């Protein structure tokens with residue numbers, strides 16, 4: 001900075017140095033860090049002034065954070081201050097520093113991005129299917145069952161609230177022993193399948209007893225991983241990349257049946273083939289947990305889930321992983337009478353658009369497919385009616401959405 005000031009002075013441009021810019025980083029969780037760095041920035045400002053720079057603007061960049069979890073604490077998904085405190089801390093620190101140095105108060109500039117936009121956007125997706133951990137049917141005991149399987153099934157007989165941990169330990173032990181036997185070739189695939197089913201059956205009973213008796217502590221943590229998987233119509237990498245990249249936590253909740261207590265707990269998986277494509281941390285009333293309370297799914301209901309505060313960075317950082325494109329966007333404004341108005345709708349990427357982003361020409365693809373179908377027609381594998389159906393299905397598919405419709 002000193003070299004820069006000297007250079008500006010030598011070249012007659014020092015009069016241009018009218019703004020000092022600082023940026024501490026995004027989502028600063030602790031107000032003390034803000035006050036400390038503002039004070040430090042002021043030291044540079046007053047020193048630069050004394051070197052002759054005609055500074056008049058002090059820019060503090062971004063950093064004003066969002067309390068994603070509502071915890072009001074200094075951690076990466078929360079902040080320990082309000083916007084009013086943020087402002088008063090900056091104004092106060094600048095005021096003291098300038099008065100002490102006898103310098104005129106500067107015009108303060110901020111570049112808050114996240115705080116301005118995060119709250120204005122939410123992601124909505126539907127649940128397509130679920131893998132329920134507790135629907136396995138208890139295998140009926142058979143005479144030739146391995147004794148470990150018989151022992152595993154017997155756990156149910158001594159399952160009581162006061163013996164939960166013991167039951168859990170036994171179930172895991174017998175299941176692991178049977179897996180070891182399977183690996184060594186001492187248990188066949190059918191027996192192994194029955195063992196796994198017996199394990200899940202016992203586990204679901206243990207979880208039921210634990211939850212209905214409000215058991216917490218270590219067992220709760222162990223059982224925490226036994227939850228449902230709700231398979232949802234979105235791509236984490238396209239729509240919530242920070243959840244994957246920096247373990248960002250967003251408020252998430254089901255958007256219907258609000259007067260009905262959710263009875264299940266789930267992790268939300270996306271439809272990419274990536275095992276990282278899931279939301280597995282949720283902020284609930286008592287803090288951050290590993291599963292989200294959800295309702296059981298009904299055949300005749302489109303079960304929707306909303307992810308909130310996604311206005312900052314998510315859509316722009318999102319990428320085309322697994323070729324899932326931009327999602328449909330609808331802009332909604334609230335009206336003075338408490339209602340809402342749809343401002344505009346933007347359709348998400350079509351399959352053809354996404355393919356063209358990765359250098360495949362949809363026209364060429366169509367031509368190649370047509371040739372394949374023509375060959376099949378010539379060989380008599382496809383008749384003319386089928387040819388028509390195939391061509392129009394392929395065309396519709398290219399023009400369709402990259403998510404399930």
Ligand SMILES: Cc1ncc(COP(=O)(O)O)c(C=O)c1O
Nearest residue numbers: 023026027062063111112113114
């Ligand atoms: C120079 C600069 N200004 C402003 C911002 C916006 O920050 P935020 O979204 O935390 O307000 C950034 C983002 O990192 C930045 O690099």
